[in-house]
Amino acid sequence: MVASRPIIGLTLDWNAAGGYSRLPWYALRENYAQAVVEAGGLPVMLAHQPDLAAEMVDHLQGLIITGGDFDVDPAYYGESKNHQRVETKDHRTAYELAALKAALERDMPVLGICGGQQLLNVALGGTLIQHIPDAIPDCLAHEQPNPRTQPGHAVTITEGTLLSRIVGASTMRVNSAHHQAAKTMGPRVVVNALAPDGVIEGIEATDRQFCVGVQWHPEYAIDPGDMKIITALVAAAAGDDNPNKTL
Numbered sequence: 001m002v003a004s005r006p007i008i009g010l011t012l013d014w015n016a017a018g019g020y021s022r023l024p025w026y027a028l029r030e031n032y033a034q035a036v037v038e039a040g041g042l043p044v045m046l047a048h049q050p051d052l053a054a055e056m057v058d059h060l061q062g063l064i065i066t067g068g069d070f071d072v073d074p075a076y077y078g079e080s081k082n083h084q085r086v087e088t089k090d091h092r093t094a095y096e097l098a099a100l101k102a103a104l105e106r107d108m109p110v111l112g113i114c115g116g117q118q119l120l121n122v123a124l125g126g127t128l129i130q131h132i133p134d135a136i137p138d139c140l141a142h143e144q145p146n147p148r149t150q151p152g153h154a155v156t157i158t159e160g161t162l163l164s165r166i167v168g169a170s171t172m173r174v175n176s177a178h179h180q181a182a183k184t185m186g187p188r189v190v191v192n193a194l195a196p197d198g199v200i201e202g203i204e205a206t207d208r209q210f211c212v213g214v215q216w217h218p219e220y221a222i223d224p225g226d227m228k229i230i231t232a233l234v235a236a237a238a239g240d241d242n243p244n245k246t247l
Contacts, residue, residue: 006040007042008036011065013089032113041062041238057102062233063109064110072180073086085131097119097123107208111229114177114215115178128180129183129199139199142199144176148177151174152174152176155201155216157202163192174215174216193214
């Protein structure tokens, strides 16, 4: 009998009427799902139903919070004033927070990607930089001008972290498509990757079996470490009883 693939939930983006449809519609880049398939998982797309989030999570073995061209409402991390660049998708965020809460309560393997990493940091008690150019002097172009299929800059991987053990390298070349970043960490959360300008590029929770966020998009498989990240998530979801071991 062929072993069952672990079911990996992928959150969707949401768009108002126009473009693809005259009615509101969901969207997700194909490479998110394809990366999960290549890593050995079974991707399932999750509709934005906050009241059903826990029930949906009960059918999953792993969860990926995807990125998107929007921001987490600063009210979620205790700030009342929004930067002029902040744009929110409140219903999507409400669903993703509910799904994250359910997954964290179950100690389910979780991966946050780009904006998903930012939301994960907030869910774990951290805060965000609302607009990097206003907070980091001489910062890199984190909204890179070159195509997302190419690297934008390097990151340094923090020695001794789960991410370090997964990718087996001290640096990675990553793409960059964000104007916000993690600012402060919640309890039992550590930084696992940094950009040369000091911007936090990755986090992980030390009290969870697999709870990792990266600011870049590993589904593009630009660096050799990218698919290792997604494969490690799927392996943990498949029942690896010790994902913190040396991979």
